[in-house]
Amino acid sequence: MYRPQIKVVDCTIRDGGLANKSQFPLETVRAVYKAVCASGVDYVELGYRNSKEMFNPDEFGPWRFCDESVLKQATEGIDRGQTKLCVMMDAHKSSPDDLLPRSESVIDMVRVATYVKDIDKAIRLANTATEKGYECCVNIMAISHEGDQFLDEALAQLESETKALAVYVVDSFGALYSEVVDFYVKKYQGFLKTKEVGVHMHNNQQLAFANTIEGIIRGANYLDGTLFGLGRGAGNCPTELLLGFLKNPKFNIVPLLKVIPEYILPLQQTIDWGYHIPYMLTGILDKHPDVATAWITGPRKLDYTGFYDHVTDVP
Amino acid sequence: MYRPQIKVVDCTIRDGGLANKSQFPLETVRAVYKAVCASGVDYVELGYRNSKEMFNPDEFGPWRFCDESVLKQATEGIDRGQTKLCVMMDAHKSSPDDLLPRSESVIDMVRVATYVKDIDKAIRLANTATEKGYECCVNIMAISHEGDQFLDEALAQLESETKALAVYVVDSFGALYSEVVDFYVKKYQGFLKTKEVGVHMHNNQQLAFANTIEGIIRGANYLDGTLFGLGRGAGNCPTELLLGFLKNPKFNIVPLLKVIPEYILPLQQTIDWGYHIPYMLTGILDKHPDVATAWITGPRKLDYTGFYDHVTDVP
Secondary structure, eight states: OOOTTOEEEEOHHHHHTTTTTTOOOHHHHHHHHHHHHHTTOSEEEEEEOOOTTTSOTTTSOGGGTOOHHHHHHHHTTSOOTTOEEEEEEETTSOOGGGOOOGGGOSOOEEEEEEOGGGHHHHHHHHHHHHHTTOEEEEEEOOGGGSOHHHHHHHHHHHHHHOOOSEEEEEOTTSOOOHHHHHHHHHHHHHHOTTSEEEEEOBOTTSOHHHHHHHHHHHTOOEEEEBGGGOSSTTOBOBHHHHHHHOOOTTOOSHHHHHHIIIIIGGGGGTOOOSOOHHHHHHHHHTOOTHHHHHHHTSTTTTOHHHHHHHHHHOO | OOOTTOEEEEOHHHHHTTTTTTOOOHHHHHHHHHHHHHHTOSEEEEEEOOOTTTSOTTTSOGGGTOOHHHHHHHHTTSOOTTOEEEEEEETTSOOGGGOOOGGGOSOOEEEEEEOGGGHHHHHHHHHHHHHTTOEEEEEEOOGGGSOHHHHHHHHHHHHHHOOOSEEEEEOTTSOOOHHHHHHHHHHHHHHOTTSEEEEEOBOTTSOHHHHHHHHHHHTOOEEEEBGGGOSSTTOBOBHHHHHHHOOOTTOOSHHHHHHIIIIIGGGGGTOOOSOOHHHHHHHHTTOOTHHHHHHHTSTTTTOHHHHHHHHHHOO
16 A cells, blocks of 8 residues: 655755765766656655856766756757655745756755745745746755744745745654654645655664654654765765665666665765764764764774764764 | 653664674673663663574674673673663574573673564563563564554563563554554553563654654653664664653763764764665565665666665565
8 A cells, every 4th residue: 555645756966966976977867867766756856956146066076056058968869757856946046047947947846845944035936936837845954943933934934935845844864753753744734735755765873764754653754865875974864775765666766776786875985974873973963064074084083982072072 | 841650771882783793892882882871761772682693793793692701701891770781582593592681691681672573582582581580572573564453462472471561563664654653562561561662763754753752752761863863774763863752851862972973873884874865666566675785786876766666566
């Protein structure tokens, strides 16, 4: 038995791009796109459409900007099946002017990522996307650092002021336990009477997949994953685990089993994502993973007690 | 707030020994013992006391047998604090005669591992342990392959015929999802009116820690973990994650943060435990991990679609 409303979003290239400045070879992106489409996953996110005025194109790769020409190169000639294409736009690092009308674009959905403080920018961007013909979702980041009153107001605004299909619970720091996931999904449902709830979980405490299941049990219908959990720091909920769990017969795990060893595992040579004690500690302490990344890439990378002292001293 | 009844059992050396035929250097075992005792964990399990007639001592290391003299070498001179020492005995691979009276032993608790089919051997062994003065637990393995009627009868027998402190839900194949953990914990509680329920979870689907939390939420009070999840195949619930989650002030994670990089991570050079697609697939399919281990150590280790065909053809 399965829930037809459930939508899976594979954001391997977009989220993984946080770990390598979106510097994926075109061949890798095409292979991921092809495999995700063949697996029957509902959406594939190939990057950010962020502003070239806020990110230097000499430093960041093409998947940070997702020009239409680049997206066409990534997707042309590949059977997309029922899979839709999306990009993410950071509310505070992108421009509504960078969106063409949907009829002139290969993009189907725009996902707006925002902090609570930027919710009005996010709403403007979401409404621009809607007006230009795109589907739209909003991912609210870092909610574990937000006061309830501000988050509640943001949710009420998103419900009344946008046509977003879903609003996401994002566990930016990998800090949430199942009971906290329950709390947020229920809170979101209380405000979002005309929208779905989504979940985007991080794996600092090896809970990304479990928390995604917890979201499903509580009624979340938009689910993010990445291949082999690729992502910044400890990474994300592995898409292949999600497809192994979900019973919808349209999903097929086999194309994912093929692309993972060919294109994802080789990335381990340059991106050290996964379970590491420093990321575990920032998760437990509900802190940004950058402090752990800095430690791991420094001279005392295996001095975990030193990191513990360091991170518990950080206010 | 914490539940004082909760007992954590670190079984790094015992369970990890399944991945290296219990061939740990004495120095490693002493370091793990010292760190676990310093962390305030309730029990530390240093190996099996299995029969030398069923395991060849030339092939298996000393931690498969845990002779009293060996356990003394591993523990002498180390402040044990409140931490008790335990060994595991396989019901079908050990002899009750190998247990000294507790007054002559350094062991505090005997954990009996059994399949449902061997439950009468397990009960005899558990009762021998009780009569000789030891605390005792029973771990029922491979329950996801058991018919309910047989498991129910085994639980009823353990309740009425033994003085075991706890009986464990063991997810041998890493196949359980949270709702199945709920089902088993509730079933066990229905039979075990005078005993605690324990949980021992495997990490094939990155759910070992999450399922342990699920067990805690449902009332399980005996919790198994290993340092950095060391174990056969995908490994176990990491003890350090458990201590990060539990709020009992007697626990101290810092000694674990010290021993992991010094003694556990170096084992990665010879033991390849953790998240691998073949172990994920045996977890999803509720199959023994040995078929995955054989594949991973063979010439087609990264041919995951080949393994998928292989394992779905295995009856």
